[in-house]
Amino acid sequence: MNVYFHTFGCKANQYDTEVVRQAFADRGAVVVDDPARADLAVVNSCTVTHTSEAKLRTFVRRLARGGQGLETVVMGCAAALDDGTIVALPSVRAVVGGADPGAVLRAAGLPAEASLPFPLSATRSGGQGVRSRGWLKIQDGCDEHCTFCATTIARGANRSRPVAEIVAEARLLAAHHAELVLTGVHIGTYGRDRTSHDTRRTTLGELLEALVRAVPAVRFRLSSIEATEVDDPIARLLIEAPRHLAAHLHAPLQSGSDRVLHRMGRHWYTAATYRKRIEWLAERLPILGLGADLITGFPAETEADHRATVELVRALPFTYLHVFPFSVRPDAPAARLRDQLPPAPIRDRAAELRELGEAKATAYRAARRGARADGVVSGRQGGKVEVLTEDYLSVYLPTAGWDLRPRFEVTVD
Ligand code: SF4
Known part of the structure; x- marks a missing residue:
């Protein structure tokens, strides 16, 4: 069987696809880069924005038009929330919510044990050419309930993998990768759910210390972490061990207005605590790649709220921004909030922040040129x-x- 893989969304999704890709390869399937040569396409879906789901539908329709008898299995977050739209798309053989490789194998008609043995990660290059960067998933799910996010519904509660398992997997991955990106849905909460196997909870900082000790040749990178969850052990590694932990933080901000953050359900930080932590880190890190996610036009966001966001972004040393105009996710609580904004201010505010992000990126690049x-x-x-x-x-x-x-x-x- 020739299988083609495609991933929408975040690094956690990319990791999940790698795991499924390896499970197929282990059962004799041939992984192909061209869908025209495939018998089956596995598409890992994302539900983070309205656009990502629209792109998924377009992509699946295009696959159906292009492949001779090609069937498609759709997995991932959008699949988990499917109301029948995805399963009705042409050539869709099955819709598998989540990322269980066994479930995807069975949906494709291949044998699979109830639970697949460790290691499940991408320990081989999979014929995709050079793969110096790999992903290491440390947890899945999230215990928070941000009102714009359907991810919690799709991926469930925080589930952290045991330290020993992650370290063993890192050792395997280190044979093929110079950099490993620690991924998950809410990695700053790593370990908070673990009580039975570990004598006490292990934090993300302690996990990082164990990984750096076990595989010192690898450069680790944090995928996305809340600014206020960068604790002192993580900060120490960023400052003192840049060869082991890349000087890069992607710290979702979403808004610089406490009023909007409150309506978003993001109760664990304010604009001031976010700013304080980032400024503390930036003062101590001569080099720092700093990114953030921002949502513009959240329900009831005023011009004053938006100005607060702009001012905070101006004040902090961001080197790039990911700006998302608010879009209604039917499965997320924000869809039911009053005072939804018309498209024009949502779009205009996004354009302003994107322009600011580009200017900051250009200035940072210019400052680093020649280094x-x-x-x-x-x-x-x-x-x-x-x-x-x-x-x-x-x-x-x-x-x-x-x-x-x-x-x-x-x-x-
Ligand atoms: S922290 Fe909020 S935005 Fe992030 S995954 Fe959890 S619920 Fe979604």
Whole structure:
């Protein structure tokens, strides 16, 4: 069986796809890069925005038009919340909510034990060429209930993997990857759910310390972490061990207005506590890639709320922004909030923040130009090798001069 994989959404989804890809390969399936050569497509879906679900539907329809007898299995978050729309798309064989590789195998008609043995991660390159960066999932789910988010419904409560299992998997992955990105849905809450196996709860900082001790050659990177959940052990590693933990934080802000944060259900920080933690870190880190997610036009957001966000963004040393115009997710509580905004201010506020984000990114890049950086190869295309620095800048070098090492010093251009 030839199988084609496609992933929408976050790094946790990319990790899940890798796990499923490996499960198929282990059962003799051939992984192909071209859907025209596939008997089956596995599409890992995302529900974070209205657009991501629209893109999924378009993509599945396109697969159905292009493949001779191709069938599609849709897995992931949007699949978990499917109201019958996805299953009715052309050529869809099955819809599997979540990311259980056994369930996806069975949906494809392949045998699978009830629960697949560890390790499940992407320990091989899978024929995709150079893979110097890998993903290591440390937990799934989230115990919070942000009113704009349907992820909690799709992925369930916080479930942390045991430290020993993660460390063993990191050792395996280290044979193929110079950088491992710690992924999950809410990684800052790592360990808070674990009481029975561990004598006491292990925090994310303690997990990181164990990983750095076990595989010192690897550069770890945090995927996305709440600013106020960067505790002192994590901060210490960021400051004192930049070769082991990349100087990069993606810290969702969503809004700079406490009123809006309250309506979003984001009770664990305020604009002031977010700012204080980021400023404390930025003062101590000479190099810091800093990103944030922002939502514009949340229900009842006023112009004054938006100005508070703009001012906070101006004040902090962001090096890039991900700006999302608010879109109604029918499964998320925010869909039922009063005072939904018309499209124009949602769009205009997003445009303003994106412009600000681009200006900050350009200024940061200019400030780093000519500096040496710790580079890890992240891909190859068009005769160039893409190298990712510790602070999340991409540098492109001609493939011709590359000696195939996965990690080396580069000059930021
Ligand atoms: S913290 Fe909020 S936005 Fe993030 S996964 Fe949990 S509920 Fe969703």
